[in-house]
Amino acid sequence: MLEDVLRKWNGLEVSAMEVYSDVFRLGENEIQRNGEPKGQFKANPVGYWSNNGQKGHFRIFFDDIFEETLKELQEADFAILNGLTYFGRKNVQAHASKVYALIFDLDGVTDKTLNAFLNGAFEVDAYPIPNYIALSGHGVHLYYVMEEPVSLFPYMKIQMKELKYALTEKIWNMYTSTDDHKQFQGINQGFRVIGGKTKIEGVRVRAFRINSHPFSVSQLNKYIPRESRIDETKLWKESRMTLEEARKKYPEWYEEKVVRKSPRRYWQCKEDLYEWWKRKILEGATYHHRYFLIMCLAIYGVKCGKSFEDVEKDAYELVPFLNAVNPSDPFTEEDCQSALECFDPKYCTFPIDDIVKISGILIEKNKRNGLKQEQHLYLARRRKEDMKAIELPMKALEGRPRGSSQQKIVVTEWRYNNPKGKPKDCILATGISKNTVYRWWKEAY
Known part of the structure; x- marks a missing residue:
């Protein structure tokens, strides 16, 4: 039995309150108390429950009545909670605080695969050792408690999601699960409450403590590829300055943001940027970056002032193409809808370097050495004339052939729109030479 495997690795069964007290630091003034005055900028865990398949309800967990609320959810037919706190009454990602x-779902678990996972974690450091493992009925939930809560500013939500995806890829494999279909879940995913009901009649979720040491971001980073790691220099260091202290130290900011409640102003880009990103997706989409490509499409949509309806339409049209990148692991409309959550003005300032990191698509920056475009081009043209004058060789004397940069895009788009088409059909339809079509045919799709 799974619990015997856990006990073999010194797993100790613990109560739901022991787990949640550890996770949310209950009694340490970390989350809001019931009736606590506003202005402390605290957030709370938010659960969700339903009975008999009827409409569900959200439930806020307060520090001082946490156990009472938990008992209510434990008796519901279906009740979930995650490891995040939220501002407001719903556990939606836009309101996520820290x-x-x-928490990771691992299905297809047997005594053999669970033992393989724990052996890999303890003996060879192949996986991080979970703080808690919950037996959820047909699978297990792995809990990794953070040493310091991570503040979820817009860019950090995306980085945390990529970290969780990369860890899922690491943890869920042929040795640790009999299920080939990995479940890549976002940080906002809820899990059945410990002590609550499972899908199996009469069986409750049970938790076992495996590891008493919480994790820092750097400790989790070491288990995943470098390109998926969180940039620790961008972790928010929480200020303990009170609002009154901020008013005295930053009077202009206080007047604008607190008194007048002025919204933040953003620079709006041309729509060409958005269309360029759609082409980049068709040119360079890869299996592990599909989700983040749509997230970046939403970000560019916001940057360029597009309506959500237009971005949503474009995103759904890309689903068949992204699914074809790896049909054995489908990219679904649910994945697409989840990625579109990044259509939010807060992401207007999302850095290019981070877009490169999460999308896997290289974006070359314009190098003008601080000059305006006109000044930069003037000097570049003068340099070209000087090189001609003294007969220095140039890679492309008069630039590359007109239109050559578009040929790969044209072939890619044609294959996307004609999945059953052949090279000869593409040659006839586009007018591109045979050699060029065959050159890009395999890379295009």
Whole structure:
């Protein structure tokens, strides 16, 4: 039995309150108390429950009545909670405040695969050792408690999601699960409450403590590829300055943001940027970056002032193409809808370097050495004339052939729109030479 495997690795069964007290630091003034005055900028865990398949309800967990609320959810037919806190009454990603624990679903677990996972974690450091493992009925939930809660500013939500995806890829494999279909879940995913009901009649979710040491971001980073790691220099260091202290130290900011409640102003880009990103997706989409390509499409949509309806339409049209990148692991409309959550003005300032990191698509920056475009081009042309004058060789004397940069895009788009088409059909339809079509045919799709 799974519990015997856990006990073999010194797993100790613990109560739901022991787990949640550890995760959310109950009694340490970390989350809001019931009736606590506003202005402390605290957030709370938010659960969700339903009975008999009827409409569900959200439930806020307050510090001082946490156990009472938990008992209510434990008796519901279906009740979930995650390791995040939220501002407001719903556990929607837009209101997420901090990550206190990352929780992973691992299905297809047998005594053999669970033992393989724990052996890999303890003996060869192949996986991080979970703080808690919950037996959820047909699978297990792995709890990794954060040493310091991670503040979920817009860029950090995306980085945390990529970290969780990369860890899922690491943890869920042929040795640790009999299920080939990995479940890549976002940080906002809820999990059945410990002590609550499972899908199996009469069986409750049980938790076992495996590891008493919480994790820092750097400790989790070491288990995943470098390109998926969180940039620790961008972790928010929470200020303990009170609002009154901020008013005295930053009077202009206080007047604009607190008194007048002025919204933040953003620079709006041309729509060409958005169309360029759609082409980049068709040119360079890869299996592990599909989700983040649509997230970046939403970000560019916001940057360029597009309507959500237009971005949503474009995103759904890309689903068949992204699915074809790896049909054995489909990219679904649910994945697409989840990625579109990044259509939010807060992401207007999302850095190019981070877009490169999460999308896997290289974006070359314009190098003008601080000059305006006109000044930069003037000097570049003068340099070309000087090189001609003294007969220095140039890679492309008069630039590359007109239109050559578009040929790969044209072939890619034609294959996307004609999945059953052949090279000869593409040659006839586009007018591109035979050699050029065959050159890009395999790379295009």
